[in-house]
Amino acid sequence: MKLSDKVSVVTGAGSGIGQAIAVRFAQEGAHVVIADANLEAAEQTYALIKDTSPQSKAYQVDVAQEKQIERLISWTKSQFGRIDILVNNAGIGVAAPVAETTVEDWDRVMAVNARGVFLGCKFVVPIMEEQGKGVIVNIASVAGEVGVYNRAVYCASKGAVIALTKSVAIDYAEKGIRAVAVSPGTVESPWIGKILSNNPDPESARKAMEARQPIGRMGTPEEIANAVCFLASDEASFVTGSNMIVDGGLMAR
Known part of the structure; x- marks a missing residue:
């Protein structure tokens, strides 16, 4: 199995793409910390994978809160002894053009989508440095590459994720850490x-x-999970700093 005995943390894993990633990781032999702001949703995901990955755990976290992310990462390390994979998937969106986007909505979306990814990277990198290896997969969006109608702050937040991923990849390549982004359509x-x-x-x-x-x-959440699983595995050992677009050809037009 691609991820046999790998310790992984997946944020926003209570539903959608995050849930599909957690399920796929468990199928590939990983131990998954299912992190979500909604504990009940995280536990529902755990119910889907407990038979194939009984050591997996559900964990409640608000990724925009520094102390909560720090506790999530340190707790995972204390439970499993290491962290092999972090998937920063948690995200929210607001449908509005820039003139109709409130400052409150801007701050809220950027806090989850950009700050949350930053915090996950910030606290997992020292652990991965100590291990001499690790993989960070950040879920971005094609909206971070091209303008999308009525999605001003969402586009901005996902563009930040792509740029941050490249920076992390460059800064820590010599430490054995890979950082990649996946941009769904x-x-x-x-x-x-x-x-x-x-x-x-x-x-x-x-x-x-x-x-x-x-x-x-x-697309389906499972199709995105397939791409994430490949990038998180040793099959993608020469892939870092890149943004894999999984969009059914949207950006090829």
Whole structure:
């Protein structure tokens, strides 16, 4: 198995892409700390993997809070003795152009999407340095590479994730630490579901989202998890500082 006995932390693992990553990691033999702001959701993910990965744990954390992330990382180290993989997946979004984005929404999205990734990297790197190896996978978005209509702060936050990933990769390559980003296109997820449900014509909105991808459909969380699993594994040992785009051809147009 690709991740046999690897100790991994996955944030935002209570649903969507994060949950799919946790499930895939468990299938590949990893021990997974399922970190999420919603403990009940984290426990539901644990219920999906407990038979294949009984040593996995559910853990409640707000990734925007420095002390909480520091405790998550130190607790994982104390429980398992090491941390092989960190997946910074937790994220939120706001649908608004820049003039209609409130300062409060800007601060909230940047706190989770950018500050949260920064804090995860900040506290896991010393452990990985001590080990002489480790992998950090940051979940970004195609919105960090191109402008997306009505997503001002989300685009800004994901652009920050991509840039930070490259910086971490350069700073710690000699320490045996790899840092990579994954940028999904439009994926079936709770946030997309919320956007569609709030649209006056959900079915037309869904068809428009599907039409943006040349492949003709939205991606699935499992397809993103497949990419993350590869990057986290030793099969990707020569991959660092890059941003893997998994978008059904969206950016090839």
